[in-house]
Amino acid sequence: MWSSRSHSARVAVFDRVPRSQAGPRPSLHGLRGVVAAVLAVGGLAGAQASTTVFNFDPGTNWRTTTDRLVGQQWALGNFDRSEGIAVQTGYGNAGTTSLPVESMMWNCGEGAALCRNAEGVITGGDGPLEAFFGYGFHIEDGAHVLAAVLSVIADDFFHLRVNGISVMAATLDGHTDGDGQPVPLNIDIASYLHAGDNVLSLRAMDGALKGTAATCSRGVEVSSVLGPFCQYDRAYEYLSVAGAAITVPAPSTLWLLAGSLGLLGWRSGRKPARGVATAA
Numbered sequence: 001m002w003s004s005r006s007h008s009a010r011v012a013v014f015d016r017v018p019r020s021q022a023g024p025r026p027s028l029h030g031l032r033g034v035v036a037a038v039l040a041v042g043g044l045a046g047a048q049a050s051t052t053v054f055n056f057d058p059g060t061n062w063r064t065t066t067d068r069l070v071g072q073q074w075a076l077g078n079f080d081r082s083e084g085i086a087v088q089t090g091y092g093n094a095g096t097t098s099l100p101v102e103s104m105m106w107n108c109g110e111g112a113a114l115c116r117n118a119e120g121v122i123t124g125g126d127g128p129l130e131a132f133f134g135y136g137f138h139i140e141d142g143a144h145v146l147a148a149v150l151s152v153i154a155d156d157f158f159h160l161r162v163n164g165i166s167v168m169a170a171t172l173d174g175h176t177d178g179d180g181q182p183v184p185l186n187i188d189i190a191s192y193l194h195a196g197d198n199v200l201s202l203r204a205m206d207g208a209l210k211g212t213a214a215t216c217s218r219g220v221e222v223s224s225v226l227g228p229f230c231q232y233d234r235a236y237e238y239l240s241v242a243g244a245a246i247t248v249p250a251p252s253t254l255w256l257l258a259g260s261l262g263l264l265g266w267r268s269g270r271k272p273a274r275g276v277a278t279a280a
C-alpha cells in the first residue's frame with residue numbers, strides 16, 4: 001500500500017514497516033486510501049511535487065523515558081531526540097489479540113531489563129507503571145497537511161498532546177469490545193500540525209482511575225488529566241499507536257488532487273477515500 005512505484009512524485013516514508021511484517025491494522029483504511037490515491041494522482045498528472053509520509057507506527061522515530069521532567073518537556077512540545085531511549089517495539093502480550101503486535105510499544109530500559117520477569121522473559125506485563133513517548137518531525141515550509149491520523153489505545157491510560165496542546169486522553173476500560181478486546185481511538189490531528197518542527201507526546205500508565213474510591217488501595221495516586229489515577233501493576237501495559245501524516249508541497253496543487261481523487265473514485269466504482277472520524 002505504501003509503495004511508490006509508477007509515479008513521478010518523490011515520496012519519503014519515515015520509519016517504514018513492511019506490510020509483510022505489519023499485519024492487519026485497525027481502522028486506517030481511509031488514510032491508506034488517501035495515500036494510494038495521492039500516489040496514483042502523481043502518476044496520472046505527472047506531478048513533480050514532493051509528497052511526504054510520516055509513519056507514526058512504533059519504530060526508531062519514537063523515543064521514550066520514565067523521567068517525568070523529560071516527559072513534561074515533550075508534553076510542552078520541546079522534543080530533543082538525544083533524550084530518552086529507543087522504544088521497545090512488538091511489545092505484545094498473550095491476552096491482547098486484536099491489536100497487531102507491531103503497533104504496541106513500551107519503555108523497557110536498556111536491554112529491555114525493566115520489562116523482564118523473574119525468569120528474564122518479556123511477557124508484556126512487567127514494565128514500568130508510567131512511561132512517556134515522543135516523536136518529533138519536521139514539515140517543510142509551504143507544505144500542506146493533506147491528512148494526519150493517529151489510532152491510539154493504551155493499557156490502561158494515555159494522554160496525547162500535539163505541539164504542546166492537549167488533544168485526547170482515554171482509558172482502556174472505556175474502549176473495549178464485547179470480548180473485552182481494545183478498540184483504538186482514531187484521532188484526526190491534522191489541525192494541530194504546522195510547518196516547522198512538530199512533536200507528538202504521550203503519557204501512558206498501568207493502573208486505573210481512582211474514581212470515587214477514598215484512596216488507592218493498591219499502588220500510588222498520581223494526578224492525570226482525567227482525574228486522580230492509581231498507578232499499580234494491573235497486569236499488562238502497552239501503548240498502541242498506528243497512523244501517518246501526509247504532506248504535499250503547495251496548496252496550489254490541491255485542486256488537481258481533489259479533482260483526480262473524485263475521478264479515481266468514479267473509475268474504481270468506489271466512493272473517494274473519506275477521512276477518519278474524530279472520536280469524542
Ligand SMILES: [Ca+2]
Nearest residue numbers: 125233235236
Ligand atoms: Ca503491568
Ligand SMILES: [Ca+2]
Nearest residue numbers: 155234235236
Ligand atoms: Ca494494565
